């Protein structure tokens with residue numbers, strides 16, 4: 001391996017693995033580390049996929065993905081955002097991660113700058129490094145309310161910026177960017193001829209009263225926009241490995257070449273089964289979001305009642321990013337101690353950016369009873385002693 005391409009292990013998996021090892025030795029573990037919905041994949045998708053297997057969708061598909069699946073994705077995006085995407089503007093990938101990685105591989109050249117907003121999704125810096133070791137990451141830290149500081153953003157985006165990569169709603173904060181924030185982002189990208197890669201995996205999981213603004217609704221950026229999305233979180237399909245990149249045709253052509261040489265195609269019967277996502281009423285989503293909102297209302301209140309932790313309330317998704325500075329511990333020591341003392345697995349804030357070493361991420365994609373148990377243990381725990 002070329003040294004410049006060496007990347008660290010994912011800290012989300014480090015603590016999840018430590019927790020799994022402790023569980024294997026008989027310890028009760030409350031897993032609030034990984035972001036994996038506890039819900040079941042909707043039955044209509046299971047049925048459609050089983051049918052697809054029986055109907056013989058067990059061979060290669062077109063490398064970009066099954067045409068009927070891509071037609072449905074394009075239609076959905078065009079209806080919602082007034083865009084004019086075609087099936088040819090999409091590559092279906094095994095999960096969202098490869099879609100983001102291939103997008104970076106397609107765009108980046110040595111010396112390019114990539115703007116990330118910190119806290120960022122844990123894999124983005126590693127993906128940039130692997131896609132183009134000589135690209136420079138420019139980190140824009142969000143403020144304590146997880147808002148974008150317009151001055152910091154203006155200072156970061158310049159003609160050397162090849163792309164701005166972010167996820168909205170955000171993991172780990174649960175923050176949804178406002179219209180003003182997206183307006184500014186788009187106008188700076190347009191002014192500087194920069195691309196935007198917008199990872200919108202949590203778009204369907206916005207709590208009541210909130211709205212996520214899909215960036216594909218801005219026509220002025222569409223010729224330098226790649227949206228990545230998928231079904232892992234909204235349809236509880238993490239293990240299926242299904243996602244896609246949709247965007248400017250010249251970038252999609254390059255992404256398809258990467259797909260041809262790396263994956264060939266995404267599992268054919270899974271693509272066929274997932275057509276049901278678009279042809280069936282998405283009636284599981286509203287109850288799922290209601291349940292997540294109930295959990296975060298509860299868990300957020302419990303966290304804020306603790307003397308050593310406080311958190312901004314998430315607006316979407318299933319993570320809470322809590323400030324632990326009052327504990328006196330850095331995020332790795334806090335997570336290690338919390339795991340040893342209480343059996344609660346969490347993720348250290350440092351995984352999401354150098355500025356967040358006094359934060360910890362909790363996932364509340366677990367049943368309410370598990371959260372109640374966790375809240376009881378957190379109440380009895382005091383990292384300051």
Ligand SMILES: Cc1ncc(COP(=O)(O)O)c(C=O)c1O
Nearest residue numbers: 035095096097121167171230232
């Ligand atoms: C922002 C973001 N993007 C991508 C992913 C990965 O999605 P997938 O499992 O579909 O590759 C995650 C999962 O945690 C995520 O939070």
